[in-house]
Amino acid sequence: MGQSLSVRNLEAWYGSNKTLHGINMEIAKNEVTAIIGPSGCGKSTFIRCINRMHDTLPGAKATGEILLDGANIYANDPVELRRTVGMVFQKPNPFPAMSIFDNVVAGLKLNGMRNKKKLKEAAEKSLNMAALWDEVKDRLGHSGMSLSGGQQQRLCIARALAVEPSVLLMDEPASALDPIATLRIEELVTQLKSSYTIVIVTHNMQQAARIADSTAFFLNGELVEHGATSDIFMTPRDKRTEDYITGRFG
């Protein structure tokens, strides 16, 4: 099951450069929330705060609160958090030294699961959810690098799903893929929301319109507007949102 997120006055810095200026935002569970905005608006920083990947960069810090089903993530261990909040990155990043199978179960092995049978079941389940099982079931021992870019990205999704997170963060997951592979990822996202809360960053507005239940528009480190996707695209309340979605800038 997905968990809801509640962001309170989130501010983030890279060194002395402030990239998020007090974000307040509610993210509903089992929905797809898209974050849109021009390059450098802080959308990637924002989702990287949700699993505290932002903290891992030298000189980066964040203040404020992010409540995951009511519990502040900044009060707990980031390593534990990342087992609940999974992430898929812009460029597919399977582990090249590992086979397809080992890639999928990498997170489970980190959690200490050693039972071969359980690992196999989990791998099949995750690969099925990522719509990759049929394509790789006969070559699980092959390198993850032997797959196409789109397959690699679905492998990374399967890897993130295997640890059974409740929230899945996706940072422009299709921007490095061709249109067909992109379509498959989008189908996947809409299927996955029944089990996960999904936050997806995209600079492709059509993509946001196609898959997201709600959409948030970021500009210069501020949340300009957040609402149902149809409202954001049809009847934006803020002039800046309207300018952006009609292509007047960004």
Add this chain to the structure above:
Amino acid sequence: MNKQDKVRTRTAIGDLTLRLLTLGMALVVVGLMIWIGWQMYVSSQESIAKFGWSFLTNRVWDPVKENFGALPFIYGTLVSSLIALALAGPIGVGVAIFLNEMASRKVRSVISFLVELLAAIPSVVYGLWAIFILAPMLRNSVEPWLNKHLGFIPLFQGSPVGLGMLAGGLILAIMILPTIAAISREVMAAVPNTQREAALALGATKWEMIRIAVLAYSKSGILGGVMLGLGRALGETMAVTMVIGNRPDILPSLFAPAYSMAAVIANEFTEATYSLYLSSLVEIGLILFAITLVLNALARLLVWSVSRGPKGGQLV
């Protein structure tokens, strides 16, 4: 011939010249290699004719009785190099992990500089330091301690001498440490950050991230660095000669004096008063040459097999 053809001919001649010139340079390297090998083979004919293959297995080195065998030197070189690898390998990789994954930028640049400085110290200076500092330390504290606690292993039996196999291995370890650390750091720095993030995002701790993202990705490069260190250890002459004890003997204890191939050549070359003696020394050089070649080839194979990774993919 029109103008365009002229230009074409001119560039073709230029390319051909460049090609032949660079080919010549490449052949110089190959030629030198073959020449050195051949020359050593020719110069060691007398020894080869007299002792044959038994030169490799004979444990006696007795210039007075004109009986020569290379085994003690082969043993000394291999064992001292292995000690050096066993110590410098893990430490070098550890240094690289610290510098690359843990240290702040300031600490990293200072320590990297110091590590690289280690490589710049002349080996005779290492030798002096080893004679006056390392060997007494081994004799007075390290070897008695090892003997007391691990004395049931033959390696640590016998009286503490200081100058011996252990000292030789240790000084080699210190000398190859910068090579291993610097190369390991280079290859770890080349690991894409996306790999680290992939591991962290799965809920890996720092050490788990280093293990599954950094070390797994860079293992063939690290292995290459270790092998380069091994190459240096095998051929190192001066510092080893000064501390290894220079006794052509095969003794189980690491405390006991030993001898290495490079050391015996350097020490006895000027005293080789008759041609068979000289010829035997050259044959030791030939064996050292061969061992280095074979180990390097094996290292290449190892790096190659490690870098292949799982089927159907290519590790970068």
